[in-house]
Amino acid sequence: MAYKKIDSKDIEFLVSVAGKDKVFVGDQIHETYSRDEIVHAGKYPDVVVEAESTEEISRIMKYAYEQEIIVTPRGQGTGLAGASVAFQGGIMISTVRMNKILELDDENLTLTVEPGVLLMDIIKFVQSNDLFYPPDPGEKSASIGGNISTNAGGMKAVKYGVTRDYVRGLEVVLPDGRVIEVGGKNVKNSSGYSIKDLIIGAEGTLGFITKAILKLLPLPKVSYSLLVPFPDLATAIETVPKIIKSKSIPTAIEFMERSAIVAAEEFLGKKFPDKSSDAYLLLTFDGNKKEEVEDAYEKVAHICLEAGAFDVFISNTQERQETIWKTRGAFLEAIKASTSELDECDVVVPRNKVAEFIKFTNVLQKEIDIRIQSFGHAGDGNLHVYVLRDDLPAAEWKAKLTKAFDRMYAKAAELDGLTSGEHGIGSEKKPFLEKAMGEDYMSVLKSIKAAFDPKNILNPGKVC
Amino acid sequence: MAYKKIDSKDIEFLVSVAGKDKVFVGDQIHETYSRDEIVHAGKYPDVVVEAESTEEISRIMKYAYEQEIIVTPRGQGTGLAGASVAFQGGIMISTVRMNKILELDDENLTLTVEPGVLLMDIIKFVQSNDLFYPPDPGEKSASIGGNISTNAGGMKAVKYGVTRDYVRGLEVVLPDGRVIEVGGKNVKNSSGYSIKDLIIGAEGTLGFITKAILKLLPLPKVSYSLLVPFPDLATAIETVPKIIKSKSIPTAIEFMERSAIVAAEEFLGKKFPDKSSDAYLLLTFDGNKKEEVEDAYEKVAHICLEAGAFDVFISNTQERQETIWKTRGAFLEAIKASTSELDECDVVVPRNKVAEFIKFTNVLQKEIDIRIQSFGHAGDGNLHVYVLRDDLPAAEWKAKLTKAFDRMYAKAAELDGLTSGEHGIGSEKKPFLEKAMGEDYMSVLKSIKAAFDPKNILNPGKVC
Structure with a gap:
């Protein structure tokens, strides 16, 4: 065209x-x-x-x-x-420039914002009103429009879900300039196809988000974080389905390896409370009553120790928790700083398949002879696996990266996983989406795109 | 065609x-x-x-x-x-005949079912496994395929959301016979447009749901119901935004009038605990700790009394709660039994607009001189307003019904509400959806329909 x-x-x-x-x-x-x-x-x-x-x-x-x-x-x-x-x-x-918070409606627990408002500003603003916007992607300087466009997830998806779950309404400019409003402040909606849910995660290819009405929750009053050292990553990750099975719902369950912690310490110039072990689970529990939250984490601490954890470090001060979670938040930047170039694979797999996937990437990095680092959301099955260039020459880097990605996306599909858990498809993951989902699925995506944008002028070449 | x-x-x-x-x-x-x-x-x-x-x-x-x-x-x-x-x-x-529960996966907290499984069978089955499927529409003999197709809501949407929030994956037969799978057991998904969310609530016009993977939660251990008598309906309903504003999240907040209670008593042949007042709020609170739930309901009881409630009746036995909620569940059948014919308006409005809408219908019934009964989900703004024929001759009934509906749907739109909160558009509410949403919105729905079903053979004439 x-x-x-x-x-x-x-x-x-x-x-x-x-x-x-x-x-x-x-x-x-x-x-x-x-x-x-x-x-x-x-x-x-x-x-x-x-x-x-x-x-x-x-x-x-x-x-x-x-x-x-x-x-x-x-x-x-x-x-x-x-x-x-x-x-x-x-x-x-x-x-x-469209960065204004337009309205906090405390009778409907909604926040109306322009698309350019930063996630960090939303979090701060609602907190100061004793309210809570749960989606918690690592990148707090993202705009809310971008978060909605990729259906960003974040750490707290285990308990609270993802961005999609907190978008009540949208104002959208269609590719031909017409403006529609979908949803609103209403809690329920069975009034025709959910255009709202189609725009969420469409990466700006179906319409231009110009306003969003977000759903808020009351701010939980109590929060505890648990840092749990394990002898190795497999043991750590295999504990997660046991936690889920026990019917505890932590707010977040992250896994991390010592190498990521060390890199983040260097990057931040700050010490992490413990790095004596090879692998860790990091969990948060929140709620309104101390006893309730304590009960929940004690049960989970017990499961971890039974599964082979060395110890359970409990943090309840805000300062201590912030240190730990800031380190976790710095992983991507720290890994970036440790290499010349990288690319990432953001697959999601069913929660009881995370261990198998991570084992696979460990074998893969030896087989292909390339450095692969991973961390991610063990509690929701969303992994961030980084393939690092280090000092590889361009051609070799490309060849090895392609090979690693081909194998990883195929493995995710084999485990009934999906191409992207929260970062989206954009231009870069299209070939992998096509391969994983097949022609029938892609043809449906393409027909939706054509229905919204027959001239293919809005963000062409992305998603499908 | x-x-x-x-x-x-x-x-x-x-x-x-x-x-x-x-x-x-x-x-x-x-x-x-x-x-x-x-x-x-x-x-x-x-x-x-x-x-x-x-x-x-x-x-x-x-x-x-x-x-x-x-x-x-x-x-x-x-x-x-x-x-x-x-x-x-x-x-x-x-x-x-497609009524089999296929798999309970307690490591991923999912239930895989065929579309013909009844809601009541799902509720019972997961409860017996100490798990919880939160969506709670009144009609428990509906099939899950139907619930998904209308994005059914129910009483517990205040705290837990609607059917959409509990569908992780779908198998769908497209209008031309191709079969696609969307979602899966994965907790997150940013892998292309959310076809899953488009099929949910599409009322069987975009694809045929042949399998569903549902998200489950741990079963809450404690539950209390509060029956709160008020001097009149306006006072009752105006209390709801105060409850929301107080940052308590009840599981359910329903409103009801004495006339509905009396009709349900007659219909069920069972006594309701109290009918001395004109209007009631019925609330439920659930959680895992007695103290936590007690704290929450005590705060709300206080708000109700301050707002003018006569009393607060607390039920914590399962038997007592079942009696109350069964009465609530029988309202539609009871109203049906009390008249010759009826039609319903299932609008949803922002939660702080419910009182205004109900006042409007009260004026309307006098103005048009037709019996209008309503009850509904005060906590989520979804109203069920029934226009009753009684002994009106056919032509007069049609004329009055049309007038009442025209006025009510226009009022809902004026209050930034939507045509249907949970029952869908089908064939009957299409004119009202068109009027409320306008041409641009409808043209998007139509283009989506054409993208999925260019020959318009799957459930034509519904939704758009």
């Missing part, structure tokens, strides 16, 4: 809509707009518009649709699969 | 697929297959097939797609909006 190339008339139009100070071309475009956190494509859009309202975005989309110009929606660019990179140029619409 | 009429060759094909004893034509078709619980259309399909496997349904769909024959999916026919009625004849595929 031949798209229209941007010319001076198009720029004139964009300036007439958004104003001169919000439209950037050529050298004015900041380097960050050429990449995301994994894909350093060096591909620039022809023009960046920092939109300020739904109306601006609607007018630009209508124009782009008529003129057949590519539009790439952009939040903070913290994605890991290339979804917000403008590989084919065109217009990039950034939501960086 | 002209569909192919069923002839003897088609019947032959269906018999060759499913066997003679599972294919019914003409007089062999049971009367229940001509209607649902509200729509007594007297419209029979040309043939009913009681399918027994995904393969049978796939082969029939493929054939029907090629031949351009209408197919209507059918569960237990307990719907309230006409979605499972074969208004235009063709093939009805009933899931009544």
Whole structure:
């Protein structure tokens, strides 16, 4: 498909809509707009518009649709699969200026926000109102629009679910510029196909999110974290299905290896409470009553010790818990800092298959002779497996990475897992999604895309 | 669009697929297959097939797609909006024989079921394993396939959410007979557009659900119910936003009027603990610790008394709670038994708008001079408002019903509510959905339908 190339008339139009100070071309475009956190494509859009309202975005989309110009929606660019990179140029619409919290409704427990509000600002704002927005992805400087677009998950999915579970309503600009509202503040909805759920996780390919109504919960009053050292990773991970089976529901269950802890210590310049063991589970429990939460974690501590844990370290002060979880939060950056280049595999598998998958990657790294590091959400089966380039020459790196990815995605499919647990498909994981899901599934995705965007102008080449 | 009429060759094909004893034509078709619980259309399909496997349904769909024959999916026919009625004849595929619970996986907390399993059987089965399937629609003899197709809600949505929140994976036969699997046992999923969420609530118009993987929770150990008498309905309902604002999360908050209680008493032949007041809130609290649950309900009891409640009756025995909730569960049947015909409006509004909506219906019933009864889920804003025919002549009934519905749906839209909270759109609520949502929204629904079913053979004329 031949798209229209941007010319001076198009720029004139964009300036007439958004104003001169919000439209950037050529050298004015900041380097960050050429990449995301994994894909350093060096591909620039022809023009960046920092939109300020739904109306601006609607007018630009209508124009782009008529003129057949590519539009790439952009939040903070913290994605890991290339979804917000403008590989084919065109217009990039950034939501960086649409960063207002519009309303806290404490009678309906909802928060209405613009798409450019940062996750960290939402968390802080609702906490200061004694409320709780549970989704907890590691990258707190992501925009909420980006979180919704990838259906971001995070650590607390074990107990609280993912971003999808906390989006009550959306305002969406369709590829042709029309604006629809879906959902709202309503708790239930059986009023036609759930367009809302289709837009969530669509990585900006079906519509442009311009407003979101989020569901909030009361802030839990008590929280404990448990750091549990194990002799090895297999023993640690194999304990998780036993915890689930015991009908305890921790808020989070993460697994980590000593190597990741050491890397994070170096990166942060801060000491972790313990690194004498090869492998750890890190758990959190929250609730409103001390006794209730204590009961829950004591039961789980007992299960861990029975399963071979060396010890159970309990933290109940906020400071201590923050230290531990900050280390966990720094893993990706620490691993990044430890190598020249990396790529990640974000598969999700049923919770009782995590151990098998991790064993497989350990064998694989020896077989292919490449460094593979992993950590992740043991409690929800979502793994983050990083293949590291270190000092490999380009061709060898590409060949080994391809081989490792082919094998890992095939293994995930074999275990009834899925291509992406929370980071999305973007441009980079498309071949793996196609392979894992097959033609019938992909044809349904493509027909949905064509139904929303028959001219394929909104974020083309992503997802399907 | 002209569909192919069923002839003897088609019947032959269906018999060759499913066997003679599972294919019914003409007089062999049971009367229940001509209607649902509200729509007594007297419209029979040309043939009913009681399918027994995904393969049978796939082969029939493929054939029907090629031949351009209408197919209507059918569960237990307990719907309230006409979605499972074969208004235009063709093939009805009933899931009544696909009623097997396939697997309880206690390491992943999932239950895999065929679509014809009854809700009551799921509840009983998981309870006997100390587990919990939270969605709690009043109609326990509905099939799970039907519950998923309408995204059924129920009483416990305040705390636990709706059916959508408990569907992890689906097996779906597409309109052309291809079979896809979406989701699975995985806790997270960012692997392309959420087809699963599109099928949920699609009322059997986008695909035929042949298997479902449900998410389970541990069974809460403690449960209390509070029956709270108020001087009038407005005072009762206006208390609900105060409860939500107090950051307590009851499991359920229902409102009811004396007239509904009296009708249910008569219907069940059983006494309700109290009917001295005009209006009541009925609340449940559950959890794992007695103290935790007691704290929660005491706080809420206090709020109710401050807001003008006469008293708070607390039930903690299972027997006592069952009596109360059985009465609540019998409201629809009781109201049905009290009149000659009725139709219902199942709108949902933001929780702090319930009182305003109910006041509006009270004015409306006087203005139009027709009996209107309502009860519903005060805690989640989902109302069930019944317009009763009593002894009105047919023409007058139609005219008054149309007027009442037009006004009520317009009011719901004005309050930022939605056409259906949990019963779906089917054939009956389509005009109201169109009016409420507008052309742009409906055109998106239609384009999704066309993407899945370009020949419009699967349950045509429903939803959009």
